[in-house]
Amino acid sequence: MTDQITTDPTKPSERMRAGSMTLSLGPWIVAAVLLAVLPFIFTNNSSITIMNQMWITVIFALAYNMLLGQGGMLSFGHAVYAGVGGFACMHIMNASDFFAALPLPVLPVFGGLFGMGLAMIVGSFSTRSAGTVFAMISLGVGELIAACSVIIVAFFGGEEGVSGDRTYARPFFGTEFLQQIEVYYLISAWVLIAAALMYLWSRTPVGRMANAVRDNPERAEFLGYSARWVRFYSFVASGFFAGIAGGLFAINYEILTEENLNTTSSGVILLVTFLGGVGFFFGPIIGAIAFTLLQTVLSLQTELWAFYAGTLFVATVMFFPGGLAGLMMMHVPVFKLGKARLLILPYLKTLLPALIGILGLSALVEMVFHVRHAAYGDDEMTLFWTTFNSHDILPWVVALGVTAIALGITRANAPALRDAWNEANTAGGSA
Amino acid sequence: MSTPALELSGLKKSFGKAEIIRGIDLSIGKSERHAVIGPNGAGKSTLFNLITARFQPTAGTVKLHGEDLIGLEPYQINRKGLSRSFQITNIFPKMTVFENVRCALLWSQGYKYSFWNLVNRSRDLTEGAEAILEQINLTERRNLPAGTLSYAEQRALEIGITIAGGADVIMLDEPTAGMSHSETDYITDLIMKVTEGKTLIMVEHDMGVVFGLADRISVLVYGEIIATGKPEEVRGDPKVQEAYLGAALEAEH
């Protein structure tokens, strides 16, 4: 094991990008098997509900990343394309004659087409430039359409939205999609198809040029490509897949409201995508899974989940702009060098106390919140399976003490981790 | 004489009140290697940017193989067979070296905006890109992100991108700027090799490179061409010596 990195630069980086360079079927088969098996592991209804939401978010986040990660376009109003696709699907559900002749699994295609149609209209003027102007137009158009939802009642259904019944569709091989599990498999099939198509898109000429235009629009123009049209095609494709996500939302929840269009939804998808990591194709998938878990599991535990999510988001932007996927891929060279073992102990020594410290901090936050906002006379609170009086001094001392000690240990051990990291990333030496 | 590869007539450009290019007439024949030299601030890069539609000229015409280029977008000009490099390295830094070159091949191989082809299924693309990498000597670096290459390698890559599309008129803006002696030799050889049989127009400061490469030289001073001719003619031209050396001396002081 001598200096592999500099003498043979092709290997590690090639493998690092292996997922994106070759059309290997491996990951897709694993994903398909996982999707099929998961309902047998998590059998209760609420897990299936969570997974349905997760896969829909996966499609939406991947579609969003076609813009943000691959095309360098920051949209603040992307929920609109998913929403309009979803509303269109609701109307198709309510058009009884047509819907009765349509197998339900085909419905999302219509959502996609409507999302795409809207993206074509908006993209015709918004994709002239990337950067700030694009972001502002996306925000403006997003707000406009969201505001239209209460004005154009015929399409958006006003305050109460539009609802329908998916079971009126033509039975699909005898399935009427009465049960959640049937819907689960419908969504799972779509998540595979959509993800595969989006992945393939990134390998096409226009998909490659999207990256080129993101990196350097001027150079791309001098290679014969109009940066504007490249952006336009990315935008339209992204609108299509967002529309598919919207269609699946319509099937799953059977109702769409103004909430599916507004800036909050657009912000959430930005958050999900960035959290997962915009630099890699699979980043948004991780983001969608992590965020949905955070949202559903954490919101059961604490009222403050949005506060934690916001903190996590800001911390991600500041310290890990590569997101979760970036963090994971950082370790690939270490594994290639066969030095992952070197990191285990330092990681334990640093991250374990860090975790305890963060939990301690959140305990303090929860206690402050309780003291400030709990009903008068309600001094008892339960935290980490312990019930105590939040107005006593002892819990505060304990929480503060644990947090301070844990963060202190983290701080003390951090240099060792940094050294180990450098060591593990340097080729050669005793591996 | 057949239609010149590139023909400029009466080309002018003003920024506000400052007239940077004051009426240039220049005709460059097919397969000619033409160098534009001149002191700093003479307007060489501006001239390049006018030809390639980075700026709109105030007056005058630019013709490529007899076709008017004024009013076209950069990508349209590129499709007509004119390709350029930039003074400040202009590549796709986050993409691999191989992808940089492959992207440069897409349009000329007719892929346009297609989304029904997969780039890594195309043998033509892969082989074409590999051939270019071979030419510019970057085969070993093919899978590194382009931004991590050394400066000279990035310049070589940019030349590779510039020629990859198969354009027959190549414009290079100071290809050897900021390079060491050996790097300059390397790039000069490279330019020689890759522009074989093509029309080359380059702006260059290094006189060694200019006199080694160019068939003809134009001297640009304060937005005007004061002489055009074979290297030895230009070198001997007293007007050039006076103006160019004078201005060069002035610029140094």
Added chain:
Amino acid sequence: MDLILVNIIDGLVTGLLLFMLSAGLTLIFSMMGVLNFAHASFYMLGAYFAYQISIALGFWMGLLLAPLIVGVLGAGVERYGLRRVHQYGHVPELIFTFGLALLIEELVQFIWGKNQMAYFVPDALNFSAFAIAGNSIPAYKIFMIFISIAIFIGLLYILTRTRVGMIIQAALSYPRTVEALGHNVPLIFMGVFGVGTALAGVAGVIAGPVLGTFPGMAFVLGSIVFVTIVIGGLGSLWGALVASLLIGWITTFAKSYNIEMADILNGIGIGTPENLDESLFRDFWTITSPQIADILPYILMVLILIFRPSGLFGKRHS
């Protein structure tokens, strides 16, 4: 005629309030090239701080202290947050300020809860200044107008007549050169960010009592402020002023005159369809101007971006 006058005053109040936010935002933008999504959040913080201070020390101390605290916080955000993210590029910067806006809203809810605060107009200003045809104009509105105009004049004076202003103006266009001349450009950036957010804080202090002090107040105004500076032209102070007033008046007038879309369409010679109730466009025909008052700025912005991407007064074509 009298109603018009009342609306003009109301629109002026809204417009000047918008201007106090957009002035800081546009200055920050032209200097650092980053649109601060969290700008309205500082406006909200101004209102909340002023409320908290006014409980103990009264309204006037709130007006004095709250913007200062907000400014210091803003400078801190620039120094420890934005400057760090800056190295990753513009898109992460925009995302950072977006995340910050979310976080500040959650933080405010965490500290003060979800309800509206009992933050009111001070007694000293709680009277009717004068009346126009039976419509009384509160003294507080006049006070708001005066404060905003005073701030605008002060800002103009500092930017055009003082040494600091000259350096700032130079740093707007040529940060590198100014740095080479020995000025501490990062410090100037931090200062401008601090002053910009402090201005937003002032707006929050004086708007809190009339528009309400609640966790959604940043969100309500936030995107409108963006729209304002985009319409005015990114980086242009005059553009921000004109666009602010324009939006202030457009929304005020649209709300007070009930104009129906059918009237406009009939007016330009398009007849109302016979069976309107069954028509797909019935909602379109029955749109009224108060209904769309709040989205008029967005429509205006989209039109501006399509036809004049650099805004009304914008110079740079970014």
